[in-house]
Amino acid sequence: MKQSKIIVVTSGKGGVGKTTTTANIGVSLAQKGFKVCVIDADIGLKNLDLVLGLENRIVYTIIDIVNGNKKVKDTLVKHKTVKNLNLLASSQVANKNMVEPEDMVKIVDELTKMFDYILIDSPAGIERGFSNSIKAAQHAIVVTTPDLTAISDADRVIGLLENEGFNDNNISLIVNRIKPKMVEKKEMLSPDDIKEALAINLIGIIPDSEEIIISTNEGKPIALDSSKSVAINFNNIALRISGEDVPIEEDIKNNNVDTEGFFSFLKKMIGRR
Structure with missing residues (x-):
């Protein structure tokens, strides 16, 4: 099997849509035939199983592996409808100090024998959970929303990633919950501010989409429903991750947004690509 790609999805603050983004990218990659494992690295505050609708199927967690009670392959939970997608769940009764960065490295090493892509859903912030999540990763995706506190916290996380050896070649950005009309009216941080x-x-x-909120609350990632316009966005991101050259403009086609305003937004953003 070709070498696995290990990606940590992180953010500076909570509530920016990081876990939802991880779940939907995982679904999109798996739908393309890749074998995918998503890891919930937020020890004590698990959410990835809920977003994937797998909370009732969790028997063993990452803590069982760390404690030596179970092997990695015995803890994996297969998705109900996406056969190539597996979850390694977190424990809600444990705490972040029960897992060391070296534990994550060993776990991911085992997973590379079984999967093409491993997505690590990092807890928000910069403490132990963050260190655990980035230790084994080859690439980092930083998720932010276009508000000042999220941008500031994302900037701090990027600095920490660079201190750990990441660089422009293996750090990428996803801007979530963009409202083009607000950007045009200067009611939301501009692309220049973000750049x-x-x-x-x-x-x-x-x-920004109510459809994502609804799908998340239902435990059905929106990427599962190709009839939803936002599913295209996650599909495009998955294509880029897998090496295909998909223009960033494709992210707004078929979305019910102010097209003219959004293209103006994109022209400014693309200047940094």
Whole structure:
């Protein structure tokens, strides 16, 4: 099997859509035939199983592996409908200090024997959970929303990633919950503001969407429903991750947004790619 690609999905603050993004990218990659494992690295505050609708199927967690009670392959939970997608769940009764960065490296090493892509859903912030999540990763995707606190926190995380050896070649940015009309009216941080603060490769833009909120609450990632326009965005991101050259403009086609305003937004953003 070809070498696995290990990606950590992270953010500076909570609530920016990181876990939802991880789940939907995982679904999109698996739908393309890749073998995918998503890891919930948020020890004590698990959410990835809920977003995937797998909370009732969790028997063993990452803590069982760390404690030596179970092997990695015995803890994996297969998705109900996406046969190539597996979850390694977190424990809600454990705490972040029960897992060391070296534990994550060993676990991921085992997973590379079984999967093409491993997505690690990092807890928000910069403490132990963050260190655990990035230790084994080859590539980092930073998720942010276009508000000042999220941008500031994302900038700090990018600095920490660079201190750990990441660089422009293996750090990418997803801007979530963009509202083009607000950008045009200068009611939301502009692309220039984001570029100045972060200046990393843009791998995807996700418009603000009630459909994502509904699908998340139902435990059915929106990427499962190709009839939903936002599913295209996650599909495009998955294509870029897998090496295909998909123009960033494709992220807004078929979305019910102010097209003219959004293309103006994109022209400014693309200047940094």
